[in-house]
Amino acid sequence: MPNDDGDAAERAVEDGSVTRSLQPMARRQTKPAIIDAALGLFEERGFEATTMRAIAERAGVSVGNAYYYFASKDELIQGFYDRAMEEHAAASAERLAGLTDLTERIVAHADSWFAALGRYHQFATQFFRVASDPSSPLSPFSSRSAPAREAAIAGWRDVVEGARTGDGSPAVADRLRSELPELLWLYHLGLILFWVHDGSADQAASRLVLAGTAPVIVRAIGLADVPELAATIDDLARLVATIRPMLAT
Protein backbone atom coordinates (compact mmCIF):
# COMPACT_ATOMS: atom_id res chain seq x y z
CA MET A 1 0.00 0.00 0.00
CA PRO A 2 1.21 3.50 -0.73
CA ASN A 3 1.59 6.15 1.90
CA ASP A 4 -1.87 7.40 2.47
CA ASP A 5 -1.55 10.77 0.90
CA GLY A 6 1.25 10.59 -1.57
CA ASP A 7 3.56 11.81 1.20
CA ALA A 8 6.43 9.75 -0.04
CA ALA A 9 6.42 11.35 -3.45
CA GLU A 10 6.05 14.82 -2.03
CA ARG A 11 8.83 14.31 0.46
CA ALA A 12 11.12 13.27 -2.33
CA VAL A 13 10.52 16.55 -4.08
CA GLU A 14 11.09 18.52 -0.93
CA ASP A 15 14.45 16.83 -0.57
CA GLY A 16 15.63 19.42 -3.01
CA SER A 17 17.78 19.61 -6.06
CA VAL A 18 20.82 17.91 -4.59
CA THR A 19 18.99 14.70 -3.95
CA ARG A 20 17.37 14.92 -7.33
CA SER A 21 20.58 15.47 -9.22
CA LEU A 22 22.23 12.62 -7.38
CA GLN A 23 19.49 10.25 -8.47
CA PRO A 24 19.55 9.83 -12.21
CA MET A 25 16.34 7.89 -12.06
CA ALA A 26 14.35 11.01 -11.17
CA ARG A 27 11.45 10.19 -8.90
CA ARG A 28 8.29 10.59 -10.89
CA GLN A 29 5.28 11.96 -9.12
CA THR A 30 3.31 8.94 -10.06
CA LYS A 31 0.09 9.62 -8.19
CA PRO A 32 -0.56 13.13 -9.52
CA ALA A 33 0.44 11.97 -12.97
CA ILE A 34 -2.26 9.33 -12.83
CA ILE A 35 -4.85 11.82 -11.60
CA ASP A 36 -3.98 14.27 -14.35
CA ALA A 37 -4.18 11.60 -17.01
CA ALA A 38 -7.49 10.37 -15.64
CA LEU A 39 -9.10 13.79 -15.40
CA GLY A 40 -7.98 14.72 -18.88
CA LEU A 41 -9.42 11.55 -20.34
CA PHE A 42 -12.60 11.81 -18.29
CA GLU A 43 -13.20 15.28 -19.69
CA GLU A 44 -12.39 14.22 -23.22
CA ARG A 45 -14.32 10.97 -23.37
CA GLY A 46 -16.45 10.67 -20.25
CA PHE A 47 -15.98 8.31 -17.35
CA GLU A 48 -17.13 5.00 -18.73
CA ALA A 49 -15.42 5.45 -22.09
CA THR A 50 -12.10 5.96 -20.36
CA THR A 51 -10.23 2.74 -19.73
CA MET A 52 -7.72 2.10 -17.02
CA ARG A 53 -5.30 1.06 -19.74
CA ALA A 54 -5.66 4.43 -21.43
CA ILE A 55 -5.15 6.24 -18.15
CA ALA A 56 -2.05 4.20 -17.38
CA GLU A 57 -0.67 4.74 -20.85
CA ARG A 58 -1.14 8.52 -20.75
CA ALA A 59 0.35 8.66 -17.28
CA GLY A 60 3.30 6.60 -18.51
CA VAL A 61 2.83 3.80 -15.99
CA SER A 62 1.55 0.27 -16.04
CA VAL A 63 -2.02 -0.69 -15.25
CA GLY A 64 -0.99 -2.46 -12.10
CA ASN A 65 0.81 0.64 -10.94
CA ALA A 66 -2.38 2.68 -11.19
CA TYR A 67 -4.01 0.13 -8.93
CA TYR A 68 -1.18 0.51 -6.48
CA TYR A 69 -2.32 4.08 -5.88
CA PHE A 70 -6.06 3.81 -6.49
CA ALA A 71 -8.04 0.85 -5.31
CA SER A 72 -10.46 1.18 -8.19
CA LYS A 73 -11.42 3.27 -11.15
CA ASP A 74 -14.17 4.80 -9.07
CA GLU A 75 -11.65 6.18 -6.63
CA LEU A 76 -10.10 8.27 -9.35
CA ILE A 77 -13.30 10.24 -9.36
CA GLN A 78 -12.39 11.69 -6.02
CA GLY A 79 -9.68 13.67 -7.78
CA PHE A 80 -12.24 15.21 -10.06
CA TYR A 81 -14.53 15.97 -7.17
CA ASP A 82 -11.83 17.61 -5.08
CA ARG A 83 -10.76 19.83 -7.93
CA ALA A 84 -14.32 20.85 -8.73
CA MET A 85 -15.02 21.68 -5.09
CA GLU A 86 -11.99 23.94 -4.96
CA GLU A 87 -13.28 25.80 -7.99
CA HIS A 88 -16.70 26.06 -6.40
CA ALA A 89 -15.38 27.39 -3.12
CA ALA A 90 -13.43 30.11 -4.89
CA ALA A 91 -16.27 31.12 -7.18
CA SER A 92 -18.77 31.13 -4.35
CA ALA A 93 -16.60 33.27 -2.08
CA GLU A 94 -16.34 35.83 -4.83
CA ARG A 95 -20.07 36.01 -5.42
CA LEU A 96 -20.92 36.07 -1.73
CA ALA A 97 -18.64 39.01 -1.03
CA GLY A 98 -21.19 41.77 -1.48
CA LEU A 99 -24.35 39.93 -0.48
CA THR A 100 -26.10 40.15 2.86
CA ASP A 101 -29.58 38.84 2.08
CA LEU A 102 -29.89 35.21 3.12
CA THR A 103 -31.95 34.16 0.14
CA GLU A 104 -29.54 35.79 -2.27
CA ARG A 105 -26.60 34.17 -0.53
CA ILE A 106 -28.19 30.73 -0.74
CA VAL A 107 -28.91 31.22 -4.41
CA ALA A 108 -25.41 32.52 -5.10
CA HIS A 109 -23.74 29.61 -3.34
CA ALA A 110 -25.79 26.92 -5.02
CA ASP A 111 -25.79 28.64 -8.38
CA SER A 112 -22.01 28.89 -8.38
CA TRP A 113 -22.02 25.14 -7.78
CA PHE A 114 -24.13 24.71 -10.90
CA ALA A 115 -21.77 27.03 -12.75
CA ALA A 116 -18.67 25.18 -11.60
CA LEU A 117 -19.98 21.77 -12.60
CA GLY A 118 -22.04 22.75 -15.62
CA ARG A 119 -19.41 21.88 -18.17
CA TYR A 120 -19.02 18.47 -16.57
CA HIS A 121 -22.73 17.75 -16.36
CA GLN A 122 -22.60 14.60 -18.42
CA PHE A 123 -19.52 13.27 -16.73
CA ALA A 124 -20.74 14.41 -13.32
CA THR A 125 -23.81 12.32 -13.89
CA GLN A 126 -21.66 9.23 -13.96
CA PHE A 127 -19.80 10.46 -10.93
CA PHE A 128 -22.97 10.81 -8.91
CA ARG A 129 -24.17 7.46 -10.10
CA VAL A 130 -21.19 5.98 -8.33
CA ALA A 131 -21.56 8.32 -5.37
CA SER A 132 -25.20 7.39 -4.87
CA ASP A 133 -24.21 3.82 -4.21
CA PRO A 134 -24.46 3.50 -0.44
CA SER A 135 -21.67 0.96 -0.34
CA SER A 136 -19.33 3.21 -2.27
CA PRO A 137 -16.70 5.13 -0.35
CA LEU A 138 -17.71 8.07 -2.50
CA SER A 139 -21.19 8.17 -1.00
CA PRO A 140 -21.68 11.57 0.63
CA PHE A 141 -22.54 9.77 3.85
CA SER A 142 -19.53 7.49 3.96
CA SER A 143 -16.78 7.99 6.47
CA ARG A 144 -14.24 8.29 3.70
CA SER A 145 -15.89 11.39 2.32
CA ALA A 146 -16.27 12.94 5.76
CA PRO A 147 -13.70 15.67 5.01
CA ALA A 148 -15.47 16.64 1.80
CA ARG A 149 -18.81 16.56 3.59
CA GLU A 150 -17.56 18.78 6.38
CA ALA A 151 -16.01 21.20 3.93
CA ALA A 152 -19.33 21.42 2.13
CA ILE A 153 -21.22 22.05 5.36
CA ALA A 154 -18.64 24.67 6.31
CA GLY A 155 -19.38 26.39 3.01
CA TRP A 156 -23.04 26.57 3.95
CA ARG A 157 -22.08 27.84 7.38
CA ASP A 158 -20.36 30.77 5.69
CA VAL A 159 -23.53 31.42 3.75
CA VAL A 160 -25.56 31.55 6.96
CA GLU A 161 -23.10 33.47 9.12
CA GLY A 162 -22.63 36.20 6.56
CA ALA A 163 -26.33 36.93 6.26
CA ARG A 164 -27.51 40.22 7.84
CA THR A 165 -30.84 41.94 8.27
CA GLY A 166 -31.39 45.59 7.40
CA ASP A 167 -29.89 46.80 10.67
CA GLY A 168 -26.80 44.66 10.33
CA SER A 169 -27.69 42.02 12.90
CA PRO A 170 -27.42 38.30 12.12
CA ALA A 171 -30.32 37.17 9.96
CA VAL A 172 -30.71 33.77 11.57
CA ALA A 173 -31.76 33.18 15.16
CA ASP A 174 -29.14 31.59 17.40
CA ARG A 175 -31.21 28.50 18.01
CA LEU A 176 -31.11 27.59 14.33
CA ARG A 177 -27.71 28.88 13.38
CA SER A 178 -25.84 25.75 14.43
CA GLU A 179 -28.15 23.28 12.69
CA LEU A 180 -29.00 25.25 9.60
CA PRO A 181 -25.79 24.67 7.63
CA GLU A 182 -26.29 20.92 7.71
CA LEU A 183 -29.92 21.29 6.71
CA LEU A 184 -28.92 23.52 3.83
CA TRP A 185 -26.35 20.95 2.83
CA LEU A 186 -29.12 18.35 2.68
CA TYR A 187 -31.21 20.79 0.66
CA HIS A 188 -28.25 21.15 -1.68
CA LEU A 189 -27.97 17.37 -2.00
CA GLY A 190 -31.58 17.38 -3.10
CA LEU A 191 -30.82 20.09 -5.64
CA ILE A 192 -27.90 18.05 -6.91
CA LEU A 193 -30.10 15.00 -7.23
CA PHE A 194 -32.47 17.03 -9.34
CA TRP A 195 -29.62 18.55 -11.33
CA VAL A 196 -28.25 15.12 -12.14
CA HIS A 197 -31.58 14.09 -13.60
CA ASP A 198 -32.08 17.47 -15.25
CA GLY A 199 -32.14 17.01 -19.00
CA SER A 200 -33.14 20.58 -19.80
CA ALA A 201 -30.81 22.78 -21.84
CA ASP A 202 -27.91 24.04 -19.73
CA GLN A 203 -29.75 22.61 -16.71
CA ALA A 204 -31.99 25.65 -16.72
CA ALA A 205 -34.69 23.78 -14.83
CA SER A 206 -32.34 23.26 -11.89
CA ARG A 207 -31.67 26.96 -11.65
CA LEU A 208 -35.38 27.64 -11.67
CA VAL A 209 -35.90 25.15 -8.89
CA LEU A 210 -33.17 26.87 -6.92
CA ALA A 211 -34.59 30.33 -7.50
CA GLY A 212 -38.08 29.10 -6.68
CA THR A 213 -37.33 27.09 -3.56
CA ALA A 214 -34.70 29.22 -1.84
CA PRO A 215 -37.21 31.93 -0.82
CA VAL A 216 -39.51 29.22 0.50
CA ILE A 217 -36.70 27.79 2.57
CA VAL A 218 -35.94 31.19 4.03
CA ARG A 219 -39.59 31.82 4.76
CA ALA A 220 -39.75 28.45 6.49
CA ILE A 221 -36.78 29.44 8.63
CA GLY A 222 -38.71 32.48 9.75
CA LEU A 223 -41.68 30.29 10.55
CA ALA A 224 -39.64 28.29 13.00
CA ASP A 225 -40.41 30.95 15.61
CA VAL A 226 -44.17 30.72 15.22
CA PRO A 227 -45.39 29.10 18.43
CA GLU A 228 -47.98 26.95 16.70
CA LEU A 229 -45.24 25.14 14.85
CA ALA A 230 -42.84 24.83 17.75
CA ALA A 231 -44.22 21.47 18.82
CA THR A 232 -43.80 20.00 15.34
CA ILE A 233 -40.30 21.33 15.01
CA ASP A 234 -39.39 19.89 18.38
CA ASP A 235 -40.78 16.56 17.22
CA LEU A 236 -38.60 16.62 14.15
CA ALA A 237 -35.55 17.66 16.14
CA ARG A 238 -36.14 14.74 18.49
CA LEU A 239 -36.52 12.44 15.50
CA VAL A 240 -33.19 13.54 14.09
CA ALA A 241 -31.55 13.12 17.48
CA THR A 242 -32.97 9.60 17.78
CA ILE A 243 -31.96 8.50 14.34
CA ARG A 244 -28.52 9.97 14.03
CA PRO A 245 -26.84 7.43 16.34
CA MET A 246 -28.57 4.57 14.53
CA LEU A 247 -26.77 5.31 11.31
CA ALA A 248 -23.29 3.91 11.36
CA THR A 249 -21.85 4.18 7.90
Place this chain on the structure above:
Amino acid sequence: MPNDDGDAAERAVEDGSVTRSLQPMARRQTKPAIIDAALGLFEERGFEATTMRAIAERAGVSVGNAYYYFASKDELIQGFYDRAMEEHAAASAERLAGLTDLTERIVAHADSWFAALGRYHQFATQFFRVASDPSSPLSPFSSRSAPAREAAIAGWRDVVEGARTGDGSPAVADRLRSELPELLWLYHLGLILFWVHDGSADQAASRLVLAGTAPVIVRAIGLADVPELAATIDDLARLVATIRPMLAT
Protein backbone atom coordinates in the same frame (compact mmCIF):
# COMPACT_ATOMS: atom_id res chain seq x y z
CA MET B 1 -34.81 -8.35 -31.24
CA PRO B 2 -37.59 -10.28 -29.53
CA ASN B 3 -41.20 -9.19 -29.56
CA ASP B 4 -41.40 -6.49 -27.00
CA ASP B 5 -43.17 -8.40 -24.30
CA GLY B 6 -42.53 -12.03 -24.88
CA ASP B 7 -45.64 -12.08 -27.05
CA ALA B 8 -44.17 -14.63 -29.37
CA ALA B 9 -43.65 -17.17 -26.64
CA GLU B 10 -47.06 -16.51 -25.15
CA ARG B 11 -48.79 -16.78 -28.47
CA ALA B 12 -47.14 -20.09 -29.09
CA VAL B 13 -48.59 -21.43 -25.89
CA GLU B 14 -52.01 -20.08 -26.68
CA ASP B 15 -51.89 -21.94 -29.98
CA GLY B 16 -52.99 -24.88 -27.92
CA SER B 17 -52.12 -28.50 -27.51
CA VAL B 18 -52.48 -29.44 -31.15
CA THR B 19 -49.73 -27.13 -32.24
CA ARG B 20 -47.62 -28.27 -29.34
CA SER B 21 -48.02 -31.95 -29.96
CA LEU B 22 -47.21 -31.48 -33.61
CA GLN B 23 -43.92 -29.81 -32.70
CA PRO B 24 -41.59 -32.32 -31.10
CA MET B 25 -39.16 -29.53 -30.26
CA ALA B 26 -41.50 -28.14 -27.61
CA ARG B 27 -41.26 -24.38 -27.44
CA ARG B 28 -39.48 -23.45 -24.26
CA GLN B 29 -40.66 -20.36 -22.53
CA THR B 30 -37.22 -18.94 -22.68
CA LYS B 31 -37.85 -15.49 -21.32
CA PRO B 32 -39.59 -16.48 -18.09
CA ALA B 33 -37.03 -19.21 -17.60
CA ILE B 34 -34.28 -16.61 -17.69
CA ILE B 35 -36.13 -14.34 -15.27
CA ASP B 36 -36.70 -17.18 -12.84
CA ALA B 37 -33.07 -18.23 -12.97
CA ALA B 38 -31.90 -14.66 -12.49
CA LEU B 39 -34.18 -13.91 -9.55
CA GLY B 40 -33.24 -17.14 -7.83
CA LEU B 41 -29.55 -16.41 -8.17
CA PHE B 42 -29.97 -12.76 -7.19
CA GLU B 43 -31.66 -13.82 -3.97
CA GLU B 44 -29.07 -16.49 -3.27
CA ARG B 45 -25.91 -14.56 -4.04
CA GLY B 46 -26.82 -10.93 -4.63
CA PHE B 47 -26.80 -9.01 -7.85
CA GLU B 48 -23.14 -8.43 -8.51
CA ALA B 49 -22.07 -11.91 -7.49
CA THR B 50 -24.44 -13.40 -10.03
CA THR B 51 -22.90 -13.82 -13.46
CA MET B 52 -24.71 -13.87 -16.74
CA ARG B 53 -23.10 -17.24 -17.39
CA ALA B 54 -24.60 -18.65 -14.23
CA ILE B 55 -28.02 -17.27 -15.11
CA ALA B 56 -27.82 -18.74 -18.60
CA GLU B 57 -26.69 -22.09 -17.29
CA ARG B 58 -29.49 -22.35 -14.72
CA ALA B 59 -32.02 -21.28 -17.33
CA GLY B 60 -30.63 -23.89 -19.72
CA VAL B 61 -29.77 -21.44 -22.46
CA SER B 62 -26.64 -19.88 -23.86
CA VAL B 63 -25.29 -16.53 -22.73
CA GLY B 64 -26.01 -14.98 -26.07
CA ASN B 65 -29.59 -16.11 -25.85
CA ALA B 66 -30.09 -14.27 -22.59
CA TYR B 67 -28.93 -11.13 -24.37
CA TYR B 68 -31.47 -11.79 -27.07
CA TYR B 69 -34.20 -11.18 -24.51
CA PHE B 70 -32.53 -8.73 -22.15
CA ALA B 71 -30.33 -5.95 -23.41
CA SER B 72 -28.21 -6.01 -20.29
CA LYS B 73 -27.84 -7.56 -16.89
CA ASP B 74 -29.39 -4.44 -15.42
CA GLU B 75 -32.58 -5.03 -17.31
CA LEU B 76 -33.10 -8.31 -15.52
CA ILE B 77 -33.66 -6.27 -12.40
CA GLN B 78 -36.98 -5.12 -13.75
CA GLY B 79 -38.27 -8.63 -13.17
CA PHE B 80 -37.36 -8.42 -9.53
CA TYR B 81 -38.92 -5.00 -9.21
CA ASP B 82 -42.19 -6.03 -10.85
CA ARG B 83 -42.54 -9.03 -8.60
CA ALA B 84 -41.76 -7.02 -5.47
CA MET B 85 -44.29 -4.35 -6.42
CA GLU B 86 -47.00 -6.98 -6.81
CA GLU B 87 -46.25 -8.23 -3.33
CA HIS B 88 -46.34 -4.70 -2.02
CA ALA B 89 -49.66 -3.88 -3.64
CA ALA B 90 -51.28 -6.96 -2.14
CA ALA B 91 -49.85 -6.42 1.33
CA SER B 92 -50.74 -2.75 1.31
CA ALA B 93 -54.34 -3.35 0.23
CA GLU B 94 -54.75 -5.75 3.11
CA ARG B 95 -53.43 -3.32 5.69
CA LEU B 96 -55.36 -0.37 4.31
CA ALA B 97 -58.68 -2.19 4.48
CA GLY B 98 -59.73 -1.06 7.92
CA LEU B 99 -57.97 2.31 8.07
CA THR B 100 -59.56 5.69 7.52
CA ASP B 101 -57.07 8.08 9.11
CA LEU B 102 -54.84 9.62 6.47
CA THR B 103 -51.67 9.49 8.55
CA GLU B 104 -52.23 5.86 9.42
CA ARG B 105 -52.91 5.04 5.80
CA ILE B 106 -49.70 6.73 4.67
CA VAL B 107 -47.71 4.87 7.28
CA ALA B 108 -49.37 1.55 6.43
CA HIS B 109 -48.70 1.93 2.72
CA ALA B 110 -45.06 2.91 3.09
CA ASP B 111 -44.41 0.48 5.91
CA SER B 112 -45.73 -2.42 3.88
CA TRP B 113 -43.25 -1.37 1.21
CA PHE B 114 -40.47 -1.65 3.78
CA ALA B 115 -41.86 -5.02 4.83
CA ALA B 116 -42.07 -6.30 1.28
CA LEU B 117 -38.51 -5.34 0.41
CA GLY B 118 -36.88 -5.83 3.78
CA ARG B 119 -35.52 -9.29 3.02
CA TYR B 120 -34.02 -7.95 -0.17
CA HIS B 121 -32.47 -4.87 1.44
CA GLN B 122 -28.92 -5.69 0.43
CA PHE B 123 -29.84 -6.72 -3.06
CA ALA B 124 -32.31 -3.87 -3.42
CA THR B 125 -29.46 -1.53 -2.65
CA GLN B 126 -27.74 -2.65 -5.81
CA PHE B 127 -30.99 -2.38 -7.67
CA PHE B 128 -31.48 1.22 -6.67
CA ARG B 129 -27.89 2.01 -7.46
CA VAL B 130 -28.70 1.14 -11.02
CA ALA B 131 -32.08 2.84 -10.88
CA SER B 132 -30.58 6.07 -9.62
CA ASP B 133 -28.55 6.39 -12.78
CA PRO B 134 -30.42 9.01 -14.78
CA SER B 135 -29.39 7.43 -18.05
CA SER B 136 -30.67 4.03 -17.01
CA PRO B 137 -34.04 2.91 -18.33
CA LEU B 138 -34.69 1.77 -14.77
CA SER B 139 -34.61 5.32 -13.47
CA PRO B 140 -37.98 6.10 -11.88
CA PHE B 141 -38.23 9.11 -14.18
CA SER B 142 -37.48 7.31 -17.42
CA SER B 143 -40.16 6.70 -20.00
CA ARG B 144 -39.52 2.99 -19.85
CA SER B 145 -40.57 2.81 -16.23
CA ALA B 146 -43.62 4.98 -16.80
CA PRO B 147 -46.02 2.07 -16.19
CA ALA B 148 -44.36 1.22 -12.89
CA ARG B 149 -44.36 4.88 -11.94
CA GLU B 150 -48.02 5.29 -12.70
CA ALA B 151 -48.89 2.15 -10.82
CA ALA B 152 -47.01 3.50 -7.81
CA ILE B 153 -48.79 6.83 -8.01
CA ALA B 154 -52.10 5.00 -8.35
CA GLY B 155 -51.27 3.18 -5.12
CA TRP B 156 -50.85 6.51 -3.38
CA ARG B 157 -54.09 7.71 -4.90
CA ASP B 158 -55.85 4.83 -3.17
CA VAL B 159 -54.25 5.90 0.07
CA VAL B 160 -55.60 9.41 -0.34
CA GLU B 161 -59.05 8.57 -1.68
CA GLY B 162 -59.77 6.10 1.08
CA ALA B 163 -59.03 8.60 3.86
CA ARG B 164 -62.06 9.87 5.80
CA THR B 165 -62.60 12.33 8.58
CA GLY B 166 -64.71 11.55 11.65
CA ASP B 167 -67.95 12.23 9.85
CA GLY B 168 -67.10 10.09 6.88
CA SER B 169 -66.30 12.85 4.41
CA PRO B 170 -63.13 12.84 2.32
CA ALA B 171 -60.15 13.89 4.42
CA VAL B 172 -58.40 15.80 1.67
CA ALA B 173 -59.72 18.94 0.04
CA ASP B 174 -60.61 18.65 -3.62
CA ARG B 175 -58.04 21.16 -4.69
CA LEU B 176 -55.23 18.94 -3.41
CA ARG B 177 -56.67 15.55 -4.09
CA SER B 178 -55.47 15.35 -7.67
CA GLU B 179 -51.89 16.46 -7.01
CA LEU B 180 -51.34 14.82 -3.67
CA PRO B 181 -50.71 11.26 -4.88
CA GLU B 182 -47.77 12.36 -6.99
CA LEU B 183 -46.37 14.41 -4.14
CA LEU B 184 -46.69 11.45 -1.81
CA TRP B 185 -44.93 9.33 -4.41
CA LEU B 186 -42.05 11.80 -4.36
CA TYR B 187 -42.09 11.68 -0.57
CA HIS B 188 -41.90 7.92 -0.85
CA LEU B 189 -38.94 8.18 -3.22
CA GLY B 190 -37.22 10.22 -0.55
CA LEU B 191 -38.02 7.57 2.03
CA ILE B 192 -36.62 4.92 -0.29
CA LEU B 193 -33.48 6.95 -0.77
CA PHE B 194 -33.07 7.03 2.99
CA TRP B 195 -33.92 3.35 3.32
CA VAL B 196 -31.28 2.42 0.78
CA HIS B 197 -28.64 4.20 2.82
CA ASP B 198 -30.08 2.94 6.09
CA GLY B 199 -27.53 0.74 7.80
CA SER B 200 -29.49 0.34 11.04
CA ALA B 201 -30.66 -3.10 12.12
CA ASP B 202 -33.71 -4.19 10.13
CA GLN B 203 -33.83 -0.64 8.74
CA ALA B 204 -35.44 0.50 11.95
CA ALA B 205 -34.32 4.06 11.34
CA SER B 206 -36.33 4.22 8.13
CA ARG B 207 -39.47 3.18 9.95
CA LEU B 208 -38.86 5.86 12.54
CA VAL B 209 -38.44 8.46 9.84
CA LEU B 210 -41.70 7.31 8.32
CA ALA B 211 -43.55 7.40 11.63
CA GLY B 212 -42.05 10.78 12.45
CA THR B 213 -42.57 12.54 9.13
CA ALA B 214 -45.96 11.23 8.06
CA PRO B 215 -47.84 13.28 10.68
CA VAL B 216 -45.88 16.34 9.63
CA ILE B 217 -46.85 15.78 6.03
CA VAL B 218 -50.51 15.49 6.98
CA ARG B 219 -50.30 18.61 9.11
CA ALA B 220 -48.71 20.43 6.18
CA ILE B 221 -51.59 19.34 3.97
CA GLY B 222 -53.97 20.96 6.41
CA LEU B 223 -51.87 24.11 6.36
CA ALA B 224 -52.40 24.46 2.63
CA ASP B 225 -55.67 26.18 3.40
CA VAL B 226 -54.15 28.83 5.65
CA PRO B 227 -54.43 32.07 3.68
CA GLU B 228 -51.01 33.33 4.73
CA LEU B 229 -49.40 30.39 2.94
CA ALA B 230 -51.55 30.47 -0.15
CA ALA B 231 -49.22 32.78 -2.02
CA THR B 232 -46.23 30.55 -1.37
CA ILE B 233 -48.09 27.45 -2.40
CA ASP B 234 -49.23 29.13 -5.58
CA ASP B 235 -45.62 30.07 -6.27
CA LEU B 236 -44.54 26.48 -5.89
CA ALA B 237 -47.39 25.24 -8.05
CA ARG B 238 -46.37 27.69 -10.76
CA LEU B 239 -42.78 26.52 -10.44
CA VAL B 240 -43.78 22.91 -10.94
CA ALA B 241 -45.93 23.88 -13.93
CA THR B 242 -43.02 25.78 -15.46
CA ILE B 243 -40.50 23.05 -14.96
CA ARG B 244 -42.46 19.98 -15.86
CA PRO B 245 -42.39 20.64 -19.63
CA MET B 246 -38.66 21.33 -19.49
CA LEU B 247 -37.88 17.81 -18.41
CA ALA B 248 -37.92 15.48 -21.33
CA THR B 249 -36.58 12.16 -20.22
Place this chain on the structure above:
DNA sequence: ACCAACATTTGAACGTGTTCAACTATTGCT
Protein backbone atom coordinates in the same frame (compact mmCIF):
# COMPACT_ATOMS: atom_id res chain seq x y z
C1' DA C 1 29.86 -1.62 1.38
C1' DC C 2 26.47 -4.58 2.48
C1' DC C 3 22.09 -6.41 3.74
C1' DA C 4 17.38 -6.74 5.06
C1' DA C 5 13.18 -4.55 4.98
C1' DC C 6 10.17 -1.91 2.50
C1' DA C 7 8.13 0.72 -1.52
C1' DT C 8 7.20 0.81 -6.17
C1' DT C 9 6.48 -1.10 -10.72
C1' DT C 10 5.47 -4.51 -14.15
C1' DG C 11 2.60 -7.21 -17.40
C1' DA C 12 0.46 -11.50 -17.88
C1' DA C 13 -3.71 -13.67 -16.40
C1' DC C 14 -8.51 -13.96 -14.58
C1' DG C 15 -13.42 -13.38 -14.63
C1' DT C 16 -16.67 -10.29 -16.07
C1' DG C 17 -20.56 -8.12 -19.22
C1' DT C 18 -21.33 -7.79 -23.87
C1' DT C 19 -21.16 -8.51 -29.06
C1' DC C 20 -21.45 -10.94 -33.27
C1' DA C 21 -21.25 -13.91 -37.30
C1' DA C 22 -22.94 -18.16 -38.06
C1' DC C 23 -26.40 -21.59 -37.51
C1' DT C 24 -31.02 -23.73 -36.73
C1' DA C 25 -35.94 -23.54 -36.16
C1' DT C 26 -40.30 -21.60 -37.25
C1' DT C 27 -43.62 -19.07 -39.86
C1' DG C 28 -46.15 -17.30 -43.88
C1' DC C 29 -46.89 -17.66 -48.56
C1' DT C 30 -47.63 -19.92 -53.00
Place this chain on the structure above:
DNA sequence: AGCAATAGTTGAACACGTTCAAATGTTGGT
Protein backbone atom coordinates in the same frame (compact mmCIF):
# COMPACT_ATOMS: atom_id res chain seq x y z
C1' DA D 1 -44.24 -29.44 -50.61
C1' DG D 2 -41.08 -25.92 -51.07
C1' DC D 3 -39.12 -21.49 -50.44
C1' DA D 4 -37.97 -17.02 -48.54
C1' DA D 5 -38.16 -14.37 -44.48
C1' DT D 6 -38.10 -14.01 -39.81
C1' DA D 7 -37.28 -15.57 -34.97
C1' DG D 8 -34.47 -17.90 -31.94
C1' DT D 9 -30.07 -19.84 -30.43
C1' DT D 10 -25.18 -20.73 -30.08
C1' DG D 11 -20.46 -20.18 -28.28
C1' DA D 12 -16.25 -18.11 -29.41
C1' DA D 13 -14.23 -13.64 -29.14
C1' DC D 14 -13.63 -8.92 -27.33
C1' DA D 15 -12.62 -5.20 -24.14
C1' DC D 16 -12.86 -4.14 -19.77
C1' DG D 17 -11.74 -3.70 -14.45
C1' DT D 18 -9.06 -6.02 -11.40
C1' DT D 19 -5.48 -9.20 -9.20
C1' DC D 20 -1.05 -11.06 -8.32
C1' DA D 21 3.47 -13.14 -8.23
C1' DA D 22 7.56 -11.54 -9.57
C1' DA D 23 11.02 -7.97 -10.57
C1' DT D 24 13.11 -3.70 -9.53
C1' DG D 25 14.18 0.37 -6.93
C1' DT D 26 14.92 2.74 -2.39
C1' DT D 27 15.95 3.36 2.47
C1' DG D 28 18.06 2.78 6.99
C1' DG D 29 20.96 0.32 9.93
C1' DT D 30 25.51 -1.83 10.72
